[in-house]
Amino acid sequence: MNSTQAISSAPLAVETSGVVKSFGNYIALRGIDLKVPAGSTLAVFGPNGAGKTTLIKILASIMRPTSGKILIEGLELKDNVELLRARLGLVAHQSYLYSNLSAWENLDFYARMYGLDDRSKRIGEVIDLVSMTGRKHDRLSTFSRGMQQRMALARALLHKPPILLLDEPETGLDQQALDAMWDIIKREEDGRRTIIFTSHSFERALAVCNDVVILERGRIAYKAQACTLNLDGLKQKYQECTAAVKK
Amino acid sequence: MKFWNSVAAIAWKDILSELRTKEIISSVLVFAVLVLVIFNFAFNLAPDLILQIAPGILWVAFAFSGVLSLNRAFIPEKEENCLEGLMGCPVGREAIYVGKALGSLFFMVLVEAVILPVFALLFNIAVLQSGLITVTLLATIGFVAVGTIFSALAVNTRAREMVLPILFLPVVSPVIIAAVKASAISLNGQSWSDMTIWLAIILAFDIIYLTVPFLVFPYVIEE
Amino acid sequence: MRTRIFIILSAILLLVTIAMEMLLIPSLASAQNKDLIQYSPVFYWHIPVAWVALFAFLCVFIASIAYLWKRTPFWDIVATTSAELGVVFTTFFLLTGSIWAKFAWGTWWAWDARLTSSLVLWIIYIAYFLLRTYISNPEQRARFAAVFGILGFVDVPIVILTLFVSNQMHPGDAAFHLDKPQMIITLVTGVVAFTLLYLGLLFFGIHLREDAYEVSKLKETDGG
DSSP states (O other): OOHHHHHTTSSEEEEEEEEEEEETTEEEEEEEEEEEETTOEEEEEOOTTSSHHHHHHHHTTSSOOSEEEEEETTEETTTSHHHHHTTEEEEOSSOOOOTTSBHHHHHHHHHHHTTOSSHHHHHHHHHHHTTOGGGTTSBGGGSOHHHHHHHHHHHHHTTOOSEEEEESTTTTOOHHHHHHHHHHHHHHHTTOOEEEEEOSOHHHHHHHOSEEEEEETTEEEEEEEGGGOOHHHHHHHHHHHHHHHHO | OHHHHHHHHHHHHHHHHHHHHOHHHHHHHHHHHHHHHHHHHHOOOOHHHHHHHHHHHHHHHHHHHHHHHHHTSSHHHHGGGHHHHHHTSSSOTHHHHHHHHHHHHHHHHHHHHHHHHHHHHHHTOOOOOHHHHHHHHHHHHHHHHHHHHHHHHHTTSSSGGGHHHHHHHHHHHHHHHHHHHHHHHHHTTOOHHHHHHHHHHHHHHHHHHHHHHHHHHHHHHOO | OHHHHHHHHHHHHHHHHHHIIIIIHHHHOOTTTTTSGGGSTTHHHHHHHHHHHHHHHHHHHHHHHHHHHHOOHHHHHHHHHHHHHHHHHHHHHHHHHHHHHHHHHSOSOOOSHHHHHHHHHHHHHHHHHHHHHTOOSHHHHHHHHHHHHHHHTTHHHHHHHHTTOSSOSSOOGGGGOOOSHHHHHHHHHHHHHHHHHHHHHHHHHHHHHHHHHHHHHHHHHHOO
């Protein structure tokens, strides 16, 4: 099955309209409209509780929205969930990896879940990519936080997803590790991978993204192209957006 | 095909993980043997009377050790939020249910395979007969089928392990009752035809207890 | 209000039923058949209450499915209230059965299929409430309770099926052997009376819970 060619002719990798998510009485997302062109990188900022993680989880199809439409590569997410999940990769707060299995076993498991052909080859590739070749047969419980993050990235890239979602990927990583991570992500994509990530670091984000969005209390408070912004401008805008609601 | 590949992957992952730690197997086995030993002291009966209560003792051992083992089914998925990782995979949520149930079935059958000979030894009863084994296997399928979904429920509640027996044992009691009755018939040396009605009941429950949780499981793990 | 009508109607019918069973039924008994269960008053309480209990659990099952489909708090409220009533009525039919058993068989309980499955049913729906107390998140609580409401319902057909199993202590098909028309009328009146009572209490309980829900919503959004 070669759905890759058929689907990726759509210009927008991700498109949402009116996405709302409520948990009982609490409304986490109040109508999100996003258009993310294929191959672009979108940075999502916002204070804690703004709904960033919720948005990422909904895009990853782990959470269902209360209402609204989500199109991934032109197809409705809710009607094509299983197909589209193979096109999405997710690096979340937690690693999604089993601590008493080895790195290799973890990846082998997910490779089977994603139905990959020629598993061993791909697993080897991805482990080399994140520079964990020497530790591939060690149990995950022996890995440091940074190494686990790298393995989480390896897991996300295993099935070569054209769309990569990252939820605050820089947490717990030092500058060097962060550079390495972005290097890995960019290296594999050939410029065609769409990336959506949430972040608290303006400087790092501006360096890698094409577009910026600020989320506040479940709404998009501000959106702009990165080329039109500088670091101070962005910081100021962020203060404005988050302060405005506090009044 | 993709569905069954995922199911196999999940079941194998659980078995592999358990082989590493041997957490479930060791504690459950010890517990089951303890149950048998306690019963031995609780009832100081003549050999022919033991035959009457043997099926009950067996199923108390299986049921309680089964609950212990099922309790552990979803706990690894809670660490590092692995369940979300599974939910993001391109396969229906039902595959998670079936995979987990298969893993639990494997563990429970393993425990039963050890307990039955131990029981035969301690109580001097020939339990390793085809009738009893068939009943045990069939009933274990139903037991694990319901237990898996309740385990998924229980792990998300405040009281976790305490909740599972309360929720699960009443619902699965018809299967246990039928299993005990059928086992008694088997141990009494009666023919298969006498057991048929009970086997049919257990089979009917197996079907219900596989179908309904299969349909309802996605609602338990959704966010 | 509809609730009041139901309760008043059911109260009237209940009084009528009591009158019928205490006065009418014993008058029908003769020396030979007075020990048959159809001729004792408790029969005309026990059956309607048992019927309503099972009906209540059917409502829990349907409401649980409806909740998972529609996700409105209303269906969760219906399920909870119905489960509550189901437990109350089941307690009542277990108790009336037990009292009758003491008089008829000399024992408070017997472990036959009918009584055992009824007791298990009672435990299942108590567990329904325990499950609810163990979950703090309201949406998750409603969802899990709905799942349990569906899974727990399996025992209800079992309870009904055991009525048709022979060789039990608990009389099975006495309800189908009502010789005299007065008995049928009494039984039907009883069933109608208790069903109306159940519906009245159900609507009343739903209103109470809906109001409580509104209050909690107001409290939550007020601080924002």
